[in-house]
Amino acid sequence: MIGLYKIFDSHVYFYSNTYFKYLVKQKPNRADINTELRNIASKGHIEIPGEDPEQLAKRWIDIIDKWKLERLLLFSAIPGDEDSIVKAVRAFPTRFSGMFVVDPNSNLLMENATRRIQEDKFKGIFLFPSLYQIKVSDEWLYPLYNLIQENNGIIFVQFGKLIMRPREYAGIPIVTNSEYANPIDLIPIAKKFGGIKFVIPSFGAGKFEETLEVGKQCPNVYVDTAGSNSWIADHPSKPDMRRVFQSFLETYTAKRILFGSGSGLLPRGYRYDIVDNQLKLVQEMRVPILEIKKMFYENLAGLIDSV
Numbered sequence: 498m499i500g501l502y503k504i505f506d507s508h509v510y511f512y513s514n515t516y517f518k519y520l521v522k523q524k525p526n527r528a529d530i531n532t533e534l535r536n537i538a539s540k541g542h543i544e545i546p547g548e549d550p551e552q553l554a555k556r557w558i559d560i561i562d563k564w565k566l567e568r569l570l571l572f573s574a575i576p577g578d579e580d581s582i583v584k585a586v587r588a589f590p591t592r593f594s595g596m597f598v599v600d601p602n603s604n605l606l607m608e609n610a611t612r613r614i615q616e617d618k619f620k621g622i623f624l625f626p627s628l629y630q631i632k633v634s635d636e637w638l639y640p641l642y643n644l645i646q647e648n649n650g651i652i653f654v655q656f657g658k659l660i661m662r663p664r665e666y667a668g669i670p671i672v673t674n675s676e677y678a679n680p681i682d683l684i685p686i687a688k689k690f691g692g693i694k695f696v697i698p699s700f701g702a703g704k705f706e707e708t709l710e711v712g713k714q715c716p717n718v719y720v721d722t723a724g725s726n727s728w729i730a731d732h733p734s735k736p737d738m739r740r741v742f743q744s745f746l747e748t749y750t751a752k753r754i755l756f757g758s759g760s761g762l763l764p765r766g767y768r769y770d771i772v773d774n775q776l777k778l779v780q781e782m783r784v785p786i787l788e789i790k791k792m793f794y795e796n797l798a799g800l801i802d803s804v
Contacts, residue, residue, distance in 0.1 A: 503794040508723035508757030513581035541666035544763040554585035576600040621651030626677040657702030687715035703728035723757030751788035
C-alpha cells in the first residue's frame with residue numbers, strides 16, 4: 498500500500514527467458530541463440546532472465562514488496578510463452594494474475610485459447626490488431642470473442658502507437674498498419690459482445706479523441722493509464738496528463754479507468770515513477786479518495802476476481 502492506496506497494476510510484461518528465445522527465432526539470418534541473447538542484452542542495456550519462470554516470479558515479488566504494491570496483472574509478451582505465466586501465477590496466486598497475447602492469424606488460435614482460458618485459468622487475452630494486421634471487427638475473431646464472453650474474460654486491445662523495445666533491441670522490424678489501429682473499430686464489437694470487458698491501453702496511445710468516443714458509446718470498455726504516455730508529444734493538441742485524466746474521468750468515470758505502469762524489463766524492474774507521478778497528479782486534481790481507490794485497485798480487482 499502506498500499511503501492510503503492499494504495498487505493493482507493492470508499492465509506488466511513478464512519478459513521470461515523463453516520470451517527472448519521466441520523473439521530471436523523470429524529474426525532472419527540470426528546467429529546462434531546465445532550470441533543473439535547477449536546482443537539484445539548489450540544493445541538494450543537489459544538483463545535476460547534465467548530459465549526458471551518461478552525464479553523470475555520470485556524476483557518480481559521482491560520488487561513489488563519493496564515498492565509496497567499488492568498485485569500485478571502479468572502479460573505473456575509473445576504467443577507461445579504462456580507456460581511462463583502459468584508457472585508464475587501458480588507460484589504466487591494471490592499476487593499475480595495472467596493474460597496472454599494471441600496470434601489471431603494462427604490456425605491453432607481457438608485450440609490454444611480454449612485450453613489457456615479453461616484449463617490454465619488465464620483471465621483473458623491481449624490483441625495487437627496493427628501488428629498482426631487484422632481488424633478487431635474481423636469475423637474470424639468471433640469464435641474467440643464468444644469463448645472470452647462465455648468465460649467472463651477480459652480483452653486488452655492495443656490501438657494507436659505501438660512501441661516494442663525488445664523487438665528493437667533484437668533488430669526485428671516492427672511492421673504495423675495504421676489501418677488497424679483505430680479504437681473506433683471496437684465500437685460495433687463491444688456492442689455485439691456486451692458481456693466482455695474490453696480494455697484500451699495507454700489512453701488509446703495517441704488515439705485520444707477516438708478512445709473517448711468509444712467510452713461514450715460502450716459502457717463495457719475500459720482504459721488503462723499504462724506507461725509514460727509518450728504519445729502526448731506527437732498528438733496535435735499536445736494535451737498534458739492533467740487534461741488526459743480529466744477527459745477520461747468525465748467520459749469513462751473513475752469506474753472504468755485502470756492504473757497501469759507498463760513495467761517489464763530488467764534490471765529497471767518496476768516503473769515506480771509512473772505510479773508515483775499518476776497518484777500525485779490525481780491527488781493534486783482533488784479526485785475524491787474513493788475514486789482514486791477504484792482506479793488504482795478496486796476496478797481491476799473486481800474484473801479479475803470475477804473471472
